[in-house]
Amino acid sequence: MSHENFQECIDECLACLKACNYCFDSCLQEEDVKMMAECIRLDRECADICGYAADAMLRNSPFAIQICQLCAEICEACGTECKKHDHEHCQKCAEACFRCAEACRKMAA
Amino acid sequence: MSHENFQECIDECLACLKACNYCFDSCLQEEDVKMMAECIRLDRECADICGYAADAMLRNSPFAIQICQLCAEICEACGTECKKHDHEHCQKCAEACFRCAEACRKMAA
Amino acid sequence: MSHENFQECIDECLACLKACNYCFDSCLQEEDVKMMAECIRLDRECADICGYAADAMLRNSPFAIQICQLCAEICEACGTECKKHDHEHCQKCAEACFRCAEACRKMAA
């Protein structure tokens, strides 16, 4: 991997962590929380792996590539769920998830 | 602190982590998810600090006492919220939270 | 996966987290810390993924299997490094790592 991909991937993971946490918080304040249940669950999953992946890259982990592969998969799932909901926080979260998934795949390539 | 308090506290943190994660998952599957929103939020907060506190004690962190003080406070808040709900997972979670808060206070004393 | 494998895997992850944190702490107190550098690095990596994997299983994560596959790989690497050192904390850590790797592979099978 190039150093550029590495830095881009860290930035996308942190942006995605932020978007997922914001979406988690916002979903819990929606009128119809039940409809957002899967979104809430996946936002937490995705925030956790993004934080873990960014941390791993920042400490030069020998497993950064495998961690990013897993991160791409979870981001993809979270983005796909968020994409279904019209709320702005969900749409923005989906976008951050797909960008992060893409950056993680580039890292792992 | 005595070695006994230390081991007891680790065990209570892990039991509380387990109860909070189970409660989080169960709340998201309830009929009325909206009513559980604050419970879901605090379950995640509490699971995070319990995992962090157990990890800190297990690595002999020089900050274990301060981390346990914070853990006690968050467990107390999560237990207080869970206690309000009649679901078995909430009542069991409240119990685990209060036990963990007590163990953390003993550690920090 | 069976419920039994699941519970066994959580227990092994927590035992491995404990052994890795103890080994990390002990390595830093050894006379020849330089010789332990790779062990220290991998103990941290392994403790992190074990905590993450246990947490994921405890919250019934839809990605538990993939996380356990990654955990098995990191445990294997940490165990292989620890195995090289005669210190009791390293030998015990290696044992915990290999047991955890085995339990994670069973989970993921």
Next chain:
Amino acid sequence: MSHENFQECIDECLACLKACNYCFDSCLQEEDVKMMAECIRLDRECADICGYAADAMLRNSPFAIQICQLCAEICEACGTECKKHDHEHCQKCAEACFRCAEACRKMAA
């Protein structure tokens, strides 16, 4: 707290997480690792709390202030240790730690 302090604090936590992880990795590659043992231990402690604090602020945690108070204390301790060592990674880490401690105290004020 103002929104500005909040954003500044997140940024400083992430910068400190980065500096601590880089310092951890660099210390393990130094000629005299033994001399760096306490630095290695505190780098890990500090990276952990900084990641946890940033994550908590990003998810609008009701305990963000208490977590930042703890973060300030650990950053201060890590910065004080790093400051003793002439290596560039230690000096830069000390600087990041003190800046983060300051931002966390402002948040908690």
